[in-house]
Amino acid sequence: MRARQLLPWGLAVLALAGLAWWALDRQAPSDEAVSGEALPGFAARIDKLERIEVRGAGDVALVTLQREGGRWQVLERAGWPANEREISRALFRLGEAKRVEAKTDNPALHARLGVEDIAKPDAKGAELRFAGGGEPMALVVGSNHPVLGGSYARVAGDPQAWLLDEDLAPARDPAAWLDRRLVDLPLARIERVRLSPASGRGFLLVRRDEGFAPEGTTQTSDAATATAGVVEQLALDDFAADDGTPAAAQTAVFESVDGVKLTVASWQDERGLWARLSVALDADTALAWFAKADETADPPQQRLAALEAQVAQWREAFEGRRFLLPPHKAANLVKSRDDYLGSP
Template sequence: MRTRSLAVLAVVALGLAALAGWGLLQRAGEAPATSGEALPGFADRIQTLERVEVRGAGDSLLVSLVRRGQAWEVEQHPGWPANQREISRALFRLGEARRVEAKTDNPALHARLGVEDIGQADAKGAELRFEGGGDTLGLVVGRNHPGLGGSYVRVIGENASWLIDADLSPARDPVAWLDRRLLDLPLARTERVRIEPASGRAFSLERDGEAFVVRGAREGGTLDAEATATAAVPEQLALDGLAKDEGEPASRRHVYETVDGLRLEIASWQDEAGTWARLSLDLDEDVAAAWYGQAGEDAEPAAERLARLREQVREWQGRFQGRKFLLPSHKAANLLKSRADYLAPG
């Protein structure tokens, strides 16, 4: 009888110990039950923000956005326009984001969600820091939920972590916050492309109806699609990166000439990052005036069209000055072709 009683007591004791252990684990994972805004008070301060930072491991500054009047500027690339629409959308998404599930308030478990202290050298998350309109606000954004979507977050200064209903993972590359539009020179305006390799024979691609051909090639001897793709490089040309122009020697030059007197030069070279280019633009006003003079009586006056084109050239040249641009690979590939690449076999 005594043996049986001891056995029963042992089972009860083990059960109580298991319950106690489970309770401790639950308390370690508990967070306040209050739901609401992902970052309380943020929505009311969007219009008064003056600075936004993205910070990474070791509290390193990755991206800083500064409000200049009514527009944002990426501090790492002063003078180049930021993507105002996407920045506004990102701020609006955060203002609308809501907490949907409380997670752990135990700092020892924060790393599992990617919301550990951003000052740690191996921190996986990113901190969004906001200044302006009141005290500085900060939100650590960690991993996304693999099934439900949404991000794990933690407000700076609090232990509680949350799953919210929006993906707030911020871009860590300053270029991602820029207006990536470099220029847009429609193919319909391009008349000729002069190509000058650093070594080898210079040649031209010239318009032939809707396509382009190699000047001097036999009739039908040009791969029209290849030549036309090169002529279309400046159309909706975007950038994948930009930096200060250090004067690197170019390995080739492409000079695009338009029917209305524009001359766009793209001098390009390659390094481990990809294909870089420096751009310059000028205008032959005599050619432009002659072109506009062919328009009908109902067209806008040639002087007004010329003034607008002159201003566009000035604006573009101001943006290009002193900078080099990393080109998207699908555009850059067309600048790497030799004359033989445009010629049909035989």
């Protein structure tokens, strides 16, 4: 069929789509006040919230955030710290969100907007539930407007649906709410990396001026330096309880000038590269290194105490857990010695 013949059909489809949305909009009561908060009274309670839940179809809890000691935790991930910045942004966005236009108050039509009862097994939206600072509050968040943007939503228990001026759709994966910071051992502190492949001989990457090279060579390589930098601002994509899976990819031990030895034992599955981390500290090496500092630095014993506290914090975070590493970091933990020798 020629383009000129297809054009009327396309226009007809667009017209019907527009008519459907118009008809849905017409279900809204004409005398409803449109202005107001998306979730009335929410903004005033943000600082007093103690619990946030994201619930999906079948009224299943997808994400549970609990505030303990002023810090948010992700309960589905064994209380791992949550991303405080992202939570603050999400709460601020909801507190600022306004109703733009009243929509249907007919429950039979809620599914078209994705704001049907979340208890239904095929519900498309998500319900945000909040506890703390007063009576529990809940908002069902549905689809976004196909042209204007902004979410369709309704206060749980109220049949009146609204178009809001913000996209409030929450992440449904607990991993998306995690504080992804895992460990930070700066490249400038790394002295050598001991690599033990699952098969074959182990080898060393050693510092050469500003870069790293396989032991026995003098030419630094970008690949070797990238591997030495894996534990600098190392983040996690997810984590789980350590199930004892053997490290079948490679084990890397990062040794720092101040006595830290950070071991990363890794293996691959369908989700990516997982790693088991452990850390040790040689106090004598640390003190010897701190003694070389100029007189403006803190006393060696004070610096050692700070480093011991950091190592203890890492140990607590690593204990009994395995971590899914970001692909760009993981790629540097599965290289062979030939990969380093063959790079410039």
